[in-house]
Amino acid sequence: MKKTILITALVLSGLTSFAQSNEEKNIKLFYKKALTEAKCYSWLEYLSNDIGSRLSGSKGAEEGVQYTKRQLETLGLDKVYLQEVMVPHWVRGEKETAYILDGKVKTNVPICALGGSIATAKTGLTAEIVEVQGIEELKTLGSKVKGKIVFFNRPMNPENIETFVSYGACVDQRFAGAKEAAKLGAVGSIVRSMNLRLDDFPHAGAQSYGDLPKEEYIPTAAVSTNGAELLSKSLKANPALKFYFKQSCETLPDVLSHNVIGELTGTVNPQNIMVVGGHLDSWDLADGSHDDGAGVVQSMEVIRILKNLNYKPKNTIRVVLFMNEENGGKGGAKYEEVSKQNNENHIFALESDSGGFSPRGFSIEADDTNYKKIKDYTPLFEPYLVHSFTIGHAGSDIGHLTSKAIVKAGLKPDSQRYFDYHHAANDKFDAINKRELELGAATMTSLLYLMDQNGIVLPTAN
Amino acid sequence: MKKTILITALVLSGLTSFAQSNEEKNIKLFYKKALTEAKCYSWLEYLSNDIGSRLSGSKGAEEGVQYTKRQLETLGLDKVYLQEVMVPHWVRGEKETAYILDGKVKTNVPICALGGSIATAKTGLTAEIVEVQGIEELKTLGSKVKGKIVFFNRPMNPENIETFVSYGACVDQRFAGAKEAAKLGAVGSIVRSMNLRLDDFPHAGAQSYGDLPKEEYIPTAAVSTNGAELLSKSLKANPALKFYFKQSCETLPDVLSHNVIGELTGTVNPQNIMVVGGHLDSWDLADGSHDDGAGVVQSMEVIRILKNLNYKPKNTIRVVLFMNEENGGKGGAKYEEVSKQNNENHIFALESDSGGFSPRGFSIEADDTNYKKIKDYTPLFEPYLVHSFTIGHAGSDIGHLTSKAIVKAGLKPDSQRYFDYHHAANDKFDAINKRELELGAATMTSLLYLMDQNGIVLPTAN
Numbered sequence: 057m058k059k060t061i062l063i064t065a066l067v068l069s070g071l072t073s074f075a076q077s078n079e080e081k082n083i084k085l086f087y088k089k090a091l092t093e094a095k096c097y098s099w100l101e102y103l104s105n106d107i108g109s110r111l112s113g114s115k116g117a118e119e120g121v122q123y124t125k126r127q128l129e130t131l132g133l134d135k136v137y138l139q140e141v142m143v144p145h146w147v148r149g150e151k152e153t154a155y156i157l158d159g160k161v162k163t164n165v166p167i168c169a170l171g172g173s174i175a176t177a178k179t180g181l182t183a184e185i186v187e188v189q190g191i192e193e194l195k196t197l198g199s200k201v202k203g204k205i206v207f208f209n210r211p212m213n214p215e216n217i218e219t220f221v222s223y224g225a226c227v228d229q230r231f232a233g234a235k236e237a238a239k240l241g242a243v244g245s246i247v248r249s250m251n252l253r254l255d256d257f258p259h260a261g262a263q264s265y266g267d268l269p270k271e272e273y274i275p276t277a278a279v280s281t282n283g284a285e286l287l288s289k290s291l292k293a294n295p296a297l298k299f300y301f302k303q304s305c306e307t308l309p310d311v312l313s314h315n316v317i318g319e320l321t322g323t324v325n326p327q328n329i330m331v332v333g334g335h336l337d338s339w340d341l342a343d344g345s346h347d348d349g350a351g352v353v354q355s356m357e358v359i360r361i362l363k364n365l366n367y368k369p370k371n372t373i374r375v376v377l378f379m380n381e382e383n384g385g386k387g388g389a390k391y392e393e394v395s396k397q398n399n400e401n402h403i404f405a406l407e408s409d410s411g412g413f414s415p416r417g418f419s420i421e422a423d424d425t426n427y428k429k430i431k432d433y434t435p436l437f438e439p440y441l442v443h444s445f446t447i448g449h450a451g452s453d454i455g456h457l458t459s460k461a462i463v464k465a466g467l468k469p470d471s472q473r474y475f476d477y478h479h480a481a482n483d484k485f486d487a488i489n490k491r492e493l494e495l496g497a498a499t500m501t502s503l504l505y506l507m508d509q510n511g512i513v514l515p516t517a518n
Numbered sequence: 519m520k521k522t523i524l525i526t527a528l529v530l531s532g533l534t535s536f537a538q539s540n541e542e543k544n545i546k547l548f549y550k551k552a553l554t555e556a557k558c559y560s561w562l563e564y565l566s567n568d569i570g571s572r573l574s575g576s577k578g579a580e581e582g583v584q585y586t587k588r589q590l591e592t593l594g595l596d597k598v599y600l601q602e603v604m605v606p607h608w609v610r611g612e613k614e615t616a617y618i619l620d621g622k623v624k625t626n627v628p629i630c631a632l633g634g635s636i637a638t639a640k641t642g643l644t645a646e647i648v649e650v651q652g653i654e655e656l657k658t659l660g661s662k663v664k665g666k667i668v669f670f671n672r673p674m675n676p677e678n679i680e681t682f683v684s685y686g687a688c689v690d691q692r693f694a695g696a697k698e699a700a701k702l703g704a705v706g707s708i709v710r711s712m713n714l715r716l717d718d719f720p721h722a723g724a725q726s727y728g729d730l731p732k733e734e735y736i737p738t739a740a741v742s743t744n745g746a747e748l749l750s751k752s753l754k755a756n757p758a759l760k761f762y763f764k765q766s767c768e769t770l771p772d773v774l775s776h777n778v779i780g781e782l783t784g785t786v787n788p789q790n791i792m793v794v795g796g797h798l799d800s801w802d803l804a805d806g807s808h809d810d811g812a813g814v815v816q817s818m819e820v821i822r823i824l825k826n827l828n829y830k831p832k833n834t835i836r837v838v839l840f841m842n843e844e845n846g847g848k849g850g851a852k853y854e855e856v857s858k859q860n861n862e863n864h865i866f867a868l869e870s871d872s873g874g875f876s877p878r879g880f881s882i883e884a885d886d887t888n889y890k891k892i893k894d895y896t897p898l899f900e901p902y903l904v905h906s907f908t909i910g911h912a913g914s915d916i917g918h919l920t921s922k923a924i925v926k927a928g929l930k931p932d933s934q935r936y937f938d939y940h941h942a943a944n945d946k947f948d949a950i951n952k953r954e955l956e957l958g959a960a961t962m963t964s965l966l967y968l969m970d971q972n973g974i975v976l977p978t979a980n
Contacts, residue, residue, distance in 0.1 A: 087677075087679070088677050091676045091677050092676055092677060214553045214554055214953070215549075215550050215553050215554060217549070217901065217902050217903060217957075218903075219953075252953065253952065414876070414932050414934050416903060439679065440679050441679060441680075441878060441905075441906060441932075443903075443905040443906075444903060444905075470876050470903075470932060472876050472951055472953045472954045472957070473951050473953075473954070476951065489934055489935050489938065490715065491676070491681075491714065491934045491935075492934045492935070495679075495934070
């Protein structure tokens with residue numbers, strides 16, 4: 057079995073119909089190996105249950121680096137190494153508390169500080185609170201929010217079939233809400249969690265004060281969706297009620313961390329690099345099994361399957377486990393920086409950072425010609441119920457790559473459950489289904505293999 | 519909004535391109551209504567958490583009948599009624615116990631009696647145990663199994679992408695294993711649970727002694743997959759070890775129960791009936807949220823959406839909540855029996871009995887012409903990521919229908935997680951995702967609407 061792919065690869069050129077049949081056979085083999093002997097699930101079990109959360113700068117993040125490097129070293133790749141990168145080091149501190157203060161009645165609601173936020177005073181912050189449906193509405197209020205807390209409560213739209221569309225249309229409230237509220241003199245900012253469900257989990261995530269002077273920073277947190285509903289209802293009954301929250305998070309000095317890299321060197325065009333990756337860091341509230349433990353172990357699985365089949369890639373295939381996607385993107389930026397220094401030529405990049413659910417297709421960044429070429433692979437994926445090849449955002453970490461001619465793709469798993477877990481305390485190993493995770497890895501292996509075999513179409517000089 | 523569909527339906531005939539666009543608009547409306555105002559999730563919450571398990575003949579089954587009838591009565595349908603049906607009444611009795619007896623060492627394994635099984639003696643049953651990979655291997659052993667317990671341990675094949683294929687290739691061990699073992703003089707039968715995961719849940723399910731004389735019946739149970747692995751490993755080390763199990767299940771006299779039926783009478787061809795349904799009964803170990811609470815509430819949702827939009831169907835649309843799919847199929851058989859008595863003409867039947875997961879398509883029973891017609895609807899479903907229209911088994915309850923010209927379809931949800939829960943104690947409401955359930959209901963509504971609008975092609979007389 058070991059030689060199957062090597063042999064079929066050698067006879068590919070010029071024999072399209074025969075090649076098609078070999079592609080079918082090899083893809084079948086990838087799925088079989090993923091469903092019967094994959095290591096991704098047990099890798100993820102260790103990463104999630106033995107190491108746990110991996111926020112940049114944390115002990116868990118460093119342990120994740122060392123563990124995945126050790127595991128890659130067992131695979132017999134041509135190279136395994138670490139790439140140094142300085143990352144932000146934000147820590148949550150004590151568990152946050154918050155309540156609605158209506159007259160003398162206090163009703164607790166679950167919150168979590170947003171990544172990068174400052175703390176409140178040690179005694180917490182109490183102020184009147186103003187609900188808005190977004191930054192636009194905030195701006196119409198102007199100085200009316202001065203001295204108050206701003207409550208961003210625009211929910212994710214349930215009507216979109218792809219939940220990332222709803223996320224994209226809401227997340228500005230989380231990322232830039234505090235900054236915009238501070239500009240108008242608000243003293244704090246609370247955002248409804250990016251979650252389509254009504255439940256009690258506050259969802260963390262990055263926020264940025266942008267270029268505000270430090271003395272204008274205000275503390276900001278996310279409230280659970282049930283908490284947001286309650287707060288909104290309470291405000292309708294009594295617009296003068298107050299909100300209290302207390303958090304002790306802080307930003308410590310940057311820390312040295314690493315991207316983890318493993319490589320199978322190309323046998324025909326070693327100078328052409330194809331990246332497959334996910335991000336090692338997670339938020340701190342859980343072990344980040346879906347975001348993005350799944351993407352990390354799937355990327356490792358891709359290269360394990362290919363190596364195990366003794367596949368000799370035409371191009372250099374590189375698995376990259378990025379650090380710091382969640383609150384800085386420093387790993388992705390550093391990878392691109394070093395790549396430029398070394399005059400590397402990336403032609404394809406594949407990312408998995410949308411959860412370990414049943415794979416449905418890929419979100420592709422490519423020109424028309426290359427997109428069409430990938431879309432033509434659809435029949436090869438249909439037996440595996442992978443059917444959706446669309447133009448769209450491929451991934452944050454590979455988003456940094458700027459090679460002249462590069463095709464990027466992001467694995468698109470079924471997205472219905474993703475925001476039940478995203479950045480929250482329930483993004484844990486028990487939310488992972490082994491087969492769904494493995495099918496994702498097989499789907500990624502198949503596309504990477506097709507891209508390696510068939511290459512990309514270079515832009516013509518005009 | 520209420521008149522939208524009625525109006526567009528009236529202008530349909532002859533205007534294909536305009537019709538296409540109306541179909542798109544109406545389907546979009548169904549998904550919108552399902553994702554923003556559906557009742558299926560709260561219905562299921564009540565059915566699962568307030569009523570609980572609903573094995574035929576149980577108090578829960580009867581409560582399920584009354585509850586769903588009451589709910590259908592709130593929808594303003596043209597008819598809501600119960601259809602009497604006598605059903606088997608098997609009860610589990612006390613929780614089962616089982617252990618591997620290796621010398622003097624007892625190791626407990628989790629088992630559950632299979633539906634229809636007899637009890638062991640009150641003190642339990644101890645005997646040597648012989649592992650086989652299926653009924654075929656059993657037959658080669660002949661009288662060697664006499665006085666022993668037979669252990670059917672062929673696992674579900676992980677290589678199949680559609681997990682129902684693996685189920686179909688294994689479930690004969692559960693359904694007919696005891697009967698075949700008894701014929702050879704075995705004293706008991708244990709079957710590996712129909713589960714692709716390794717875990718500690720034994721999975722219930724029906725078994726049948728066929729036409730064996732009663733005095734030859736032997737007790738039979740399912741063991742968890744972890745238990746099966748342990749037993750198999752232990753047997754390899756010591757083939758002479760013994761197995762003990764005790765169960766007190768029994769079959770009581772048949773009980774009067776009901777199918778629950780609701781109807782929107784057709785406005786053009788009321789004599790033509792289109793059924794949409796799922797089954798009300800569940801196994802007794804959990805509340806059966808996926809199997810088949812999901813199918814019940816989705817079917818109710820279909821008719822709720824249509825009625826709420828003031829849709830006037832051309833044909834009669836009937837929601838049927840079948841009793842006793844799990845251990846007898848008496849509800850489905852009775853429905854067909856009464857239908858024949860009344861000279862009813864069923865032209866289409868749609869079933870949901872594969873779990874409440876993200877809808878992927880339909881499994882269709884139809885002649886080539888009608889199959890092709892349905893497959894041509896694919897572009898209408900693509901915006902909703904519903905893509906797989908295949909020929910295959912549509913459903914057990916609608917399987918009884920024998921109208922001359924009838925098309926049948928079964929909703930095909932993503933199947934990866936189904937056998938994690940199927941017939942086991944973890945098939946509970948917390949395993950349901952609201953959006954996935956609602957998307958399934960919208961997908962069913964859309965197909966039923968298209969079938970009602972466009973009809974089926976009748977076979978030509980030869």
